[in-house]
Amino acid sequence: MNKIVVYTGAFGDDFGFIPQKEIEGVDFFCFTDNVEKVKFPWKPIELISDQKNGVLRNRHPKLLPHLYFQDYDISIYIDSNYLIIGDIKELLNSLGEDFKMGIFDHNQCEDKRDCVYDEYEAILELGKETGVYKDQPEVMKKQIDFFRSESYPENNGLIFAAVLIRKHNDPQVIKVMEDWWGFVSTKSKRDQLSFNYVAWKNNFVPTIINGDLRRGNPYFYFLCMARKNYIPKLIKYKIKRFFGIKKHP
DSSP states (O other), X not given: OOOEEEEEEEOSTTOOOOOOOOOTTEEEEEEESOGGGOOTTOEEEEOOOSOOOHHHHHHHHHHOGGGTXXXXXXXXXXXXXXXXXXXXXXXXXXXXXXXXXXXXXXXXXXXXXXXXXXXHHHHHHHHHHHSOOSSOHHHHHHHHHHHHHTTOOSSSOOEEEEEEEEOTTSHHHHHHXXXXXXXXXXXXXXXXXXXXXXXXXXXXXOEEOOSOSSSSOSSEEEOOSOXXXXXXXXXXXXXXXXXXXXXXX
């Protein structure tokens, strides 16, 4: 019987927590700098870090679960704005015994992309439209130029990193995750801009899970972009479910 942990992270005043349903045999942990706002069934792990950037404080446990959950066989990371709605044990069974890492890919979203170069351009375009960039353009450009110098191919996949499922103690997974953290912590903090390159360099092929993580996913429900207060969205979702308006595949 595999020991399973589900975990998330939320740092700073702009992040809230979604209460999840208990799942038998599954432990829930949340990395945070404010244990008082953690909701059941999450168990808080207060993370004191010299990282001033809240994104990087969250990225450390997100990318390096082997440093925190050595006693667990499988870890499931979810962004704090997702609600678990399906049978995650069924999902794990569907991955098979030999899987090492299960991911969703961006090419299953409405705005389909399967290329880090296209993702870079999309981030720049969004920044121009909104005036807010997800990372410093010059930092991202330097990283993208490095990928090109390495002859990293176009259309080589693009992770959608809101959910990560890993046998995190596997040596190959550890190597890939540590290399990924190396990029995120020293270059662009946008983790989706570096995972597929790191996997390519390590000859690592993750298992792609079918489904769009934004719409119609049978296991995970995306509540909203704003992460400070989920309660109105959660109440609205539950009302729709009660009256059969919101149905899952």
